[in-house]
Amino acid sequence: IRIDVVSLFPDFIDQAAAVGVVGRARERGLLTMQGWNPRDYAEGNYRRVDDRPFGGGPGMVMLIEPLRAALAAARAADPGPARVIYMSPQGRPLTQAKVRELAALPRLLLLCGRYEGVDERLLEAEIDEELSIGDYVLSGGELAAAVVVDAVARLQDGALGDAESAVQDSFEGDGLLDCPHYTRPVTHALGQVPDVLLSGNHAEIAKWRRQQSLVRTLERRPDLIDEAALGKADRRLLAAWRAAQGA
């Protein structure tokens, strides 16, 4: 997948996507990225990229022309069609389902705003969709773009090792929270490793992990699952857990 990012701080995104799974995906050519800075396309001595809002009010608004030129340069760099996304507090909240949809596309063009935002006429003319990463206030769209890059990169074929992707498919695939994890030492002042994980009984281990995920999801994020929609096996695991709690 190719991801072009239009931002006043292109290096920021580049660094956020330089390490770990995303960095490796780029090294493997699974993901190519390019930054485009509207300031490089701004006219005049001061190379303005923003100006005051009509109608008054605080802050500044990003100008149409530098963004339009940066978007045009990005489009020209690769003939393929691109999904153009404006990272915005007014956008639809990003979900893993949306990430899966984006990860399957050949090309994304992410536009990051700063200041109070972007002239609406540019958005109406150029943007396919607006995405937010959550209901909290950031200083600009770059962190949100880096989140999209990370989430999309790890879903590229070959980005995760077999072990990692197997885990990814099992739970994240159906929206449950992850189970607890343990590693050496078996015994520590902070406590013991649950016996089942030391048993070597892989069926029991898988059951325990699924049960932990179900219970955690119900306790911490009941909004994520509808108990009625759970399968018989999952409902049995929950009943067993509740019986054990009750005892």
Ligand SMILES: O=C(NCc1ccc(CNCc2ncc[nH]2)cc1)c1csc2nc[nH]c(=O)c12
């Ligand atoms: O560019 C982003 N934020 C910069 C930013 C933050 C606040 C304001 C000011 N808005 C005034 C207002 N708000 C409500 C009514 N009036 C403008 C721009 C951003 C991109 S994706 C994302 N996802 C989650 N949160 C985010 O902030 C973002």
